[in-house]
Amino acid sequence: MLTGAKRAATLCIALTLLLTLTVGAFAAYNPGTYVAEVRGHNGPIKVSATFSRDAITSVEVLDHNETVGVGTPAIERLPKAIVEHQSLGLDTVSGATITSYAVLAGVSSCVKQAGGDIDALRAKVIKKTPGPRITKTADVVVIGAGGAGMSAAMSAVENGASVIVIEKNAAIGGNTLVSGCVWNAANPALSSKTPAAMGLNEKLKSYLEMDEGELPPEFRPTLKTLKEQIAAYLAGDTSMMFDSVELHMIQTYFAGKRQGLDGTTIEGSFDFIEILCRKSLETQEWLKKTAGTVFRDELAEPIGSLWKRANGPVDKWEDFFVKPAKYITDNGGEILCEVTGKELIVENGRVVGVKAVMADGTPMELYAAKGVVLATGGYGGNTAMVIEYNNYWPELDPNILTTNRKEIIGEGIIMALAIGADLTGMGYTQLMPIGWADTGLLALGGGSNVMYISQEGRRFVNEYAERDVISKAAFAVGTLFYELKTLGSDFVTPVGTPESHVVFIADTLEELAAKIGCDPAVLKSEVERYNSFVDQGYDPDFGKTSFTHRIESPYVARAMKPSIHHTMGGVKIDTDCHVLNKEGKIIPGLYAAGEVAGGIHAGNRVGGNAIADIFVFGRIAGANAAKGK
Numbered sequence: 243m244l245t246g247a248k249r250a251a252t253l254c255i256a257l258t259l260l261l262t263l264t265v266g267a268f269a270a271y272n273p274g275t276y277v278a279e280v281r282g283h284n285g286p287i288k289v290s291a292t293f294s295r296d297a298i299t300s301v302e303v304l305d306h307n308e309t310v311g312v313g314t315p316a317i318e319r320l321p322k323a324i325v326e327h328q329s330l331g332l333d334t335v336s337g338a339t340i341t342s343y344a345v346l347a348g349v350s351s352c353v354k355q356a357g358g359d360i361d362a363l364r365a366k367v368i369k370k371t372p373g374p375r376i377t378k379t380a381d382v383v384v385i386g387a388g389g390a391g392m393s394a395a396m397s398a399v400e401n402g403a404s405v406i407v408i409e410k411n412a413a414i415g416g417n418t419l420v421s422g423c424v425w426n427a428a429n430p431a432l433s434s435k436t437p438a439a440m441g442l443n444e445k446l447k448s449y450l451e452m453d454e455g456e457l458p459p460e461f462r463p464t465l466k467t468l469k470e471q472i473a474a475y476l477a478g479d480t481s482m483m484f485d486s487v488e489l490h491m492i493q494t495y496f497a498g499k500r501q502g503l504d505g506t507t508i509e510g511s512f513d514f515i516e517i518l519c520r521k522s523l524e525t526q527e528w529l530k531k532t533a534g535t536v537f538r539d540e541l542a543e544p545i546g547s548l549w550k551r552a553n554g555p556v557d558k559w560e561d562f563f564v565k566p567a568k569y570i571t572d573n574g575g576e577i578l579c580e581v582t583g584k585e586l587i588v589e590n591g592r593v594v595g596v597k598a599v600m601a602d603g604t605p606m607e608l609y610a611a612k613g614v615v616l617a618t619g620g621y622g623g624n625t626a627m628v629i630e631y632n633n634y635w636p637e638l639d640p641n642i643l644t645t646n647r648k649e650i651i652g653e654g655i656i657m658a659l660a661i662g663a664d665l666t667g668m669g670y671t672q673l674m675p676i677g678w679a680d681t682g683l684l685a686l687g688g689g690s691n692v693m694y695i696s697q698e699g700r701r702f703v704n705e706y707a708e709r710d711v712i713s714k715a716a717f718a719v720g721t722l723f724y725e726l727k728t729l730g731s732d733f734v735t736p737v738g739t740p741e742s743h744v745v746f747i748a749d750t751l752e753e754l755a756a757k758i759g760c761d762p763a764v765l766k767s768e769v770e771r772y773n774s775f776v777d778q779g780y781d782p783d784f785g786k787t788s789f790t791h792r793i794e795s796p797y798v799a800r801a802m803k804p805s806i807h808h809t810m811g812g813v814k815i816d817t818d819c820h821v822l823n824k825e826g827k828i829i830p831g832l833y834a835a836g837e838v839a840g841g842i843h844a845g846n847r848v849g850g851n852a853i854a855d856i857f858v859f860g861r862i863a864g865a866n867a868a869k870g871k
């Protein structure tokens with residue numbers, strides 16, 4: 243028999259045990275802080291999560307390399323949202339999908355380490371409740387906040403209009419923000435202090451010999467002026483570069499003239515090319531003056547640029563987005579992110595606004611008293627659309643990769659088409675020859691310091707040629723090829739790891755040949771031959787005309803494959819950026835600028851001409867919309 247005191251003590255122990263077991267049964271986590279490393283878009287992301295017995299108490303991203311304005315919205319928002327909702331069933335942040343998945347994966351790993359139930363947390367889906375319809379009105383509504391949209395909005399507020407910009411992603415930027423942001427503008431002040439590469443004079447002489455009959459009549463005076471400029475240059479000191487608006491125009495015309503698979507020829511119009519090339523430098527000055535954009539004032543030559551004439555912002559996020567956004571909002575404009583334009587509103591034949599939807603499903607109607615500017619970019623993230631319209635590439639693999647952000651899918655073109663807009667040049671898509679073989683992302687680089695070799699180690703193309711020429715040549719030698727250069731011969735740092743099989747560094751050509759799997763004797767003889775061309779500034783094999791570096795040890799070879807890059811086609815516009823219908827008439831109230839518009843680059847865009855295009859024509863579209871012109 244238990245005494246009363248013993249009975250009480252036993253009961254107490256039993257109760258404590260029961261309590262411990264009960265609480266233990268409900269403990270969701272082993273308290274503590276756990277760390278995980280996951281792969282983000284640009285490299286590893288280090289995440290930590292802290293747990294009490296029954297909750298995630300904090301999540302932190304300790305380290306990352308994600309791009310500002312692209313991946314960072316996910317890094318800023320998701321940790322808080324995970325803690326707030328105690329859930330891993332959250333939507334990814336628009337425009338930051340890969341980073342979002344990475345953060346969620348990192349926290350999942352921490353949950354697992356803490357003994358939590360990942361599936362239960364993922365199953366807790368957070369439902370968004372749409373609010374009632376929101377209606378807003380301004381003089382001008384801009385759809386899309388990449389470079390063209392920002393330029394249009396700046397120009398519209400500068401011309402006294404009230405402006406609303408909508409952007410479907412969580413942050414402004416679009417493809418422009420992930421681009422190299424190099425911007426072609428003939429700038430004699432910069433050219434005259436840039437040393438001329440070996441071979442360029444030969445190229446200039448070829449223009450002197452050019453027959454004017456090769457050009458449409460409206461371009462002939464341009465060629466005549468160019469010949470006079472070149473003759474004067476060649477008669478003087480040629481140690482520094484020559485450049486002029488006329489050279490830019492003639493190069494843009496020839497680079498764009500292409501024949502489609504259907505036998506038709508596409509070529510750039512004089513008016514568009516003249517505006518693009520003549521207003522480019524002036525538009526850089528305008529950005530400096532209005533937004534305070536700072537340019538590097540040092541010329542670059544991205545692949546396929548055909549000449550060294552590209553300047554660029556010192557900091558693309560700050561100079562192309564943060565500062566312009568401040569200019570827009572300081573002047574009364576409004577920028578709304580996570581608002582997707584869905585359908586243009588047409589009343590009595592005039593575009594008067596756009597129906598849109600917010601990220602939580604709330605419907606919006608945005609009315610524009612003076613004009614709507616489409617600035618939604620191209621469709622390089624929409625392979626099916628590229629293939630549907632293709633009239634240039636004999637074969638396009640449906641699995642071809644892209645350099646584009648995946649949100650760039652041609653929505654503006656589809657919206658305009660739905661209200662009767664005409665399209666032009668849709669069959670012509672630019673492939674970027676130097677896409678990383680493993681991801682398709684842009685590998686960056688130019689043509690003057692490199693030699694391209696096939697998998698057999700043989701040189702196969704003029705590396706300074708247009709992008710389509712290089713891509714076609716790459717397909718002919720088996721698609722995958724190597725960009726070979728002297729390590730350190732340009733600003734591009736080799737990325738990738740030995741496991742990624744995309745970057746190979748070697749001290750000798752024998753070692754490099756072993757790494758890429760080609761015959762060392764072939765590689766050596768090809769490099770020797772190429773270096774002799776560099777020395778003489780003349781390439782009898784493929785006609786390359788710009789050489790800045792020999793190929794010497796230490797060598798770096800980067801594995802490349804052409805990937806979808808730029809869509810030259812889009813809605814048909816006139817030089818005032820009015821969108822035209824199928825009868826060639828202006829659709830009142832609708833303007834377009836940037837990659838959403840077709841016709842500027844014809845069949846092949848010159849590298850560095852798109853950034854010029856979006857700011858030049860964005861500015862024109864915004865001004866005309868503001869004036870209701």
Ligand SMILES: Cc1cc2nc3c(=O)[nH]c(=O)nc-3n(C[C@H](O)[C@H](O)[C@H](O)COP(=O)(O)OP(=O)(O)OC[C@H]3O[C@@H](n4cnc5c(N)ncnc54)[C@H](O)[C@@H]3O)c2cc1C
Binds near residue numbers: 421581620647838
């Ligand atoms: C990796 C890469 C590098 C490049 N580098 C260069 C370079 O150095 N020089 C050069 O000249 N060209 C370059 N280009 C090409 C150039 O960047 C693009 O042609 C240009 O940035 C397009 O600008 P945009 O304003 O027309 O479109 P984007 O910058 O793509 O902006 C369009 C915006 O509209 C938004 N949007 C789309 N649909 C909707 C909708 N329905 N509602 C609301 N918003 C919407 C998108 O989210 C996006 O933010 C590069 C392209 C890529 C992909």
